[in-house]
Amino acid sequence: MADNQDQIAVGGAVPPVLDDTPARLRLRSDAPDDGPLVSLGDFLASSNAAAVRLDPADDARVLVPHLARLRLVEVSFPKFRDGRGYSAARLLREHGYAGELRAAGDINEDQMQFLRRVGFDAFQPDRPLDAAVVARTLARFPAVYMKSSDGKNPAWALRAAQQKNG
Amino acid sequence: MYRYDAIDQGIVDARVDEYKDQVARRLAGEISEDDFKPLRLMNGIYLQLHAYMIRVAIPYGTLSSAQMRMLGHIARKYDRDYGHFTTRQNIQYNWIKLEETPALLADLASVEMHAFQTSGNCIRNISSDQFAGAAADEVADPRPYAELLRQWSTLHPEFSFLPRKFKIAVIASDTDRAAMRLHDIGLQLVKNDAGELGFKVYVGGGMGRTPIIGPLIREWLPMDDYLSYMEAILRVYNRYGRRDNIYKARIKILVSELGAEEFTRQTEEEFAHLKPLGLDAPKAEFERIIAQFPDPDLDASAPDTLDLSNEDFAAWVRQNTHPHKTPGHIIVTISLKPVGGIPGDASSAQIDLIADLAERHGGDEIRVTHTQNLVLPHVRKDALFGLWQTLKGAGLASANLDLASDIIACPGMDYCTLANARSIPVAQEIAKKLAPKELELGQMRIRVSGCINGCGHHHAGHIGILGVDKKGEESYQLLLGGSGAEDTSLAKILGPGFDEDGIVKAVEKVVAHYLVVREGPSERFLDTYRRLGAQTFKEAVYG
Amino acid sequence: MPYVLTGNRLETGDVLWWDGADWSLHIRDAAILEKPDAEALVAKFLPAERISDLVPVEVTLTEAAPRPTTTRERVRAIGPSVRPDFARPSLNVSEI
Numbered sequence: 001m002a003d004n005q006d007q008i009a010v011g012g013a014v015p016p017v018l019d020d021t022p023a024r025l026r027l028r029s030d031a032p033d034d035g036p037l038v039s040l041g042d043f044l045a046s047s048n049a050a051a052v053r054l055d056p057a058d059d060a061r062v063l064v065p066h067l068a069r070l071r072l073v074e075v076s077f078p079k080f081r082d083g084r085g086y087s088a089a090r091l092l093r094e095h096g097y098a099g100e101l102r103a104a105g106d107i108n109e110d111q112m113q114f115l116r117r118v119g120f121d122a123f124q125p126d127r128p129l130d131a132a133v134v135a136r137t138l139a140r141f142p143a144v145y146m147k148s149s150d151g152k153n154p155a156w157a158l159r160a161a162q163q164k165n166g
Numbered sequence: 167m168y169r170y171d172a173i174d175q176g177i178v179d180a181r182v183d184e185y186k187d188q189v190a191r192r193l194a195g196e197i198s199e200d201d202f203k204p205l206r207l208m209n210g211i212y213l214q215l216h217a218y219m220i221r222v223a224i225p226y227g228t229l230s231s232a233q234m235r236m237l238g239h240i241a242r243k244y245d246r247d248y249g250h251f252t253t254r255q256n257i258q259y260n261w262i263k264l265e266e267t268p269a270l271l272a273d274l275a276s277v278e279m280h281a282f283q284t285s286g287n288c289i290r291n292i293s294s295d296q297f298a299g300a301a302a303d304e305v306a307d308p309r310p311y312a313e314l315l316r317q318w319s320t321l322h323p324e325f326s327f328l329p330r331k332f333k334i335a336v337i338a339s340d341t342d343r344a345a346m347r348l349h350d351i352g353l354q355l356v357k358n359d360a361g362e363l364g365f366k367v368y369v370g371g372g373m374g375r376t377p378i379i380g381p382l383i384r385e386w387l388p389m390d391d392y393l394s395y396m397e398a399i400l401r402v403y404n405r406y407g408r409r410d411n412i413y414k415a416r417i418k419i420l421v422s423e424l425g426a427e428e429f430t431r432q433t434e435e436e437f438a439h440l441k442p443l444g445l446d447a448p449k450a451e452f453e454r455i456i457a458q459f460p461d462p463d464l465d466a467s468a469p470d471t472l473d474l475s476n477e478d479f480a481a482w483v484r485q486n487t488h489p490h491k492t493p494g495h496i497i498v499t500i501s502l503k504p505v506g507g508i509p510g511d512a513s514s515a516q517i518d519l520i521a522d523l524a525e526r527h528g529g530d531e532i533r534v535t536h537t538q539n540l541v542l543p544h545v546r547k548d549a550l551f552g553l554w555q556t557l558k559g560a561g562l563a564s565a566n567l568d569l570a571s572d573i574i575a576c577p578g579m580d581y582c583t584l585a586n587a588r589s590i591p592v593a594q595e596i597a598k599k600l601a602p603k604e605l606e607l608g609q610m611r612i613r614v615s616g617c618i619n620g621c622g623h624h625h626a627g628h629i630g631i632l633g634v635d636k637k638g639e640e641s642y643q644l645l646l647g648g649s650g651a652e653d654t655s656l657a658k659i660l661g662p663g664f665d666e667d668g669i670v671k672a673v674e675k676v677v678a679h680y681l682v683v684r685e686g687p688s689e690r691f692l693d694t695y696r697r698l699g700a701q702t703f704k705e706a707v708y709g
Numbered sequence: 710m711p712y713v714l715t716g717n718r719l720e721t722g723d724v725l726w727w728d729g730a731d732w733s734l735h736i737r738d739a740a741i742l743e744k745p746d747a748e749a750l751v752a753k754f755l756p757a758e759r760i761s762d763l764v765p766v767e768v769t770l771t772e773a774a775p776r777p778t779t780t781r782e783r784v785r786a787i788g789p790s791v792r793p794d795f796a797r798p799s800l801n802v803s804e805i
Contacts, residue, residue: 056409081204081287083327087404090324094443108197110188110205117323133191140184142176145317146393147445148324155173155317156451163450193720199758213761215785217722246795263721508791579781580789583762588780590791638779 025123028100033071060088067097077105086118093119093149109133119149167228167531168313168458170278178275181282185209186268210284211267214583218262221284222274226294226312227255227534234521234532236277241514244270251502251510253574253623255293255534256284260581282320287328289319293335295343296533299459300543302491305357308338310455314447318393325400329407330415344536345626345650347371347379350417351399364388369399370421373620377656378418381426383433393446398437462529462544468494469548479554482565496547500540500557501564505601509575509593510538519560527553537574570600570610574623578616578633585616587633587640595670600677607677609690626650628692629676630657631669642669646703647695660700661708672707679706710767712747713739713775716760724785736786737774737799774799
């Protein structure tokens with residue numbers, strides 16, 4: 001089979017079955033939400049659901065009026081190369097969502113830096129993460145170039161601070 | 167040119183460390199090939215027909231002599247003594263071993279170079295005008311703005327898994343030397359009436375399976391909104407670009423399916439949301455980067471005349487040099503298209519020589535053009551003859567810029583797993599046949615791609631050639647009338663395809679006919695074609 | 710039609726040919742296989758992920774070596790047609 005490099009389409013992959021098991025890695029100190037996780041359609045139809053799952057084609061903005069009652073948003077990654085979940089996460093954080101934001105599915109250690117930067121604080125990968133590799137990955141980069149949803153100062157802010165301090 | 171500070175160096179060193187870790191895990195069987203492949207692609211490493219290939223980034227086509235020497239060193243240490251300059255101003259090495267790539271990347275990092283994001287579904291090398299900082303017609307040097315984008319797009323957490331690759335070009339003059347309208351985002355730096363700098367923003371251009379000239383999305387983008395606006399475009403693309411079909415996954419398809427107006431509306435809406443979030447770099451950061459691209463320290467009182475009594479030298483000056491904005495100086499294009507050679511290839515010896523020449527003559531800068539040639543941007547006129555003689559001795563003085571033998575050819579099926587046909591032998595044959603009369607033919611931009619991905623820019627060729635597969639045999643389509651300059655147009659297929667001999671003969675018929683029907687020697691082939699249309703050429707070729 | 714099996718070594722990217730017992734750098738050593746056997750070998754080697762781009766290649770048998778029937782596979786077996794100095798020894802570059 002010829003190596004088609006980056007040309008393989010990833011759309012159309014089947015989303016994982018709804019799952020209530022706890023995340024395998026959770027970087028929050030509050031108690032996890034133990035309510036049922038519902039699809040976006042069910043969430044919008046209900047008045048008291050507090051945990052919703054977003055599939056890649058779902059529009060995260062639809063949740064913006066409901067952020068107050070949300071405790072958990074799980075963004076599904078049926079294929080890690082489908083990066084729509086990164087925009088969904090960042091949008092939610094930009095609109096002020098402060099609850100648990102979980103990435104689930106085909107994600108592994110090598111995406112951790114990106115996932116953290118867009119605001120994910122819980123991870124439920126299909127295959128167990130290697131804790132040592134995760135730790136190395138998250139500690140590796142001394143600086144970042146652009147502002148995102150993790151509160152890290154981008155390079156230009158560090159440079160401005162250095163200028164000020166002389 | 168831009169020099170890394172400790173922050174830049176820290177990031178590139180961390181990236182090398184990360185990649186080294188990823189290779190080790192792959193070789194130990196701890197990650198699968200499916201998981202590893204995108205990781206190596208994010209560092210520009212492909213598996214091609216014969217071996218691994220690495221595509222090293224040359225940001226906006228600018229490098230120092232020290233960096234050029236490292237490219238020569240890499241050719242010798244890790245490859246077979248040569249490199250290939252590409253249509254995105256990068257360099258490729260074709261005979262790389264995966265297990266040596268971490269060491270290679272570490273060597274690159276030691277001279278502030280890398281191979282980040284030269285492949286994969288992410289934002290690729292930001293390309294620019296090869297005459298930046300030297301040309302008389304630019305409103306300002308575009309490269310600081312390309313550098314800002316380079317930093318912004320490096321390891322961008324939201325945009326590392328786009329539907330498809332993403333290419334941006336930045337220019338600063340009405341003359342388009344970077345095929346700006348044929349990029350996913352094309353930016354032209356302009357001045358408003360108050361003398362402030364901003365951009366005209368074009369989105370959704372490209373070649374390949376569906377060639378499109380990018381429409382104007384924003385007539386005036388103030389510098390203050392630069393990065394936020396780019397975020398808005400990328401976010402709309404990341405959310406809504408097609409992911410079901412790789413041939414419809416570029417932003418050009420999204421823009422054309424939504425229509426430019428609706429795409430603009432969505433972008434402006436996203437921009438309105440993003441702008442207050444403080445994503446834009448402050449003026450101080452712009453100034454910091456701009457300060458690293460000063461006007462070079464040139465002696466404007468240097469002698470401004472040239473002795474053109476040597477005919478060969480005169481021919482080369484006429485063809486391969488351009489006026490410099492500083493008196494006494496001149497811009498030199500070094501042709502990597504000697505007749506019989508491989509377009510865009512340079513041996514390690516040639517690379518070292520050019521590094522030396524840049525140090526002595528070019529203001530310590532070399533530029534890579536998107537047409538696979540090199541530029542020394544700041545040469546004193548009184549040193550030009552000596553420079554030419556040195557280039558001549560190394561086979562680097564072909565006086566053929568923009569002539570029929572200055573052909574763009576992708577590596578094609580001689581190297582690339584994606585190709586349907588070989589492109590280099592076709593380019594070589596055409597160059598051999600046309601070189602003897604290329605001065606008579608005048609400006610003629612011939613472009614050869616080995617497959618529909620169009621790395622050879624065949625849609626932007628006055629004469630374009632596309633390699634296709636015809637029942638397992640190499641076959642070639644002939645296209646006419648394209649241009650990647652400011653008069654952007656897309657070449658159109660003339661008629662049925664040809665085999666390797668046939669395409670060369672067809673091109674010969676096209677140029678022979680052009681000589682008959684042109685309105686005199688000052689009418690370019692492209693203009694004759696535009697004036698008369700395809701039919702007369704079709705008859706000449708197919709009879 | 711006869712087939713041979715090719716792939717690239719993971720660590721180096723070297724083009725390899727299955728010789729019946731091991732992987733060789735030379736197509737002249739390649740074992741001649743029926744297509745189903747070649748495909749079975751692909752299935753056997755695939756999971757280990759040490760040889761990339763495993764593919765059965767259709768060949769005609771010549772005195773020098775098995776000769777792939779497509780230009781692409783001949784380029785892979787011999788080397789770039791425009792660099793005869795890189796040609797591997799099993800087949801002549803003029804065979805491309």
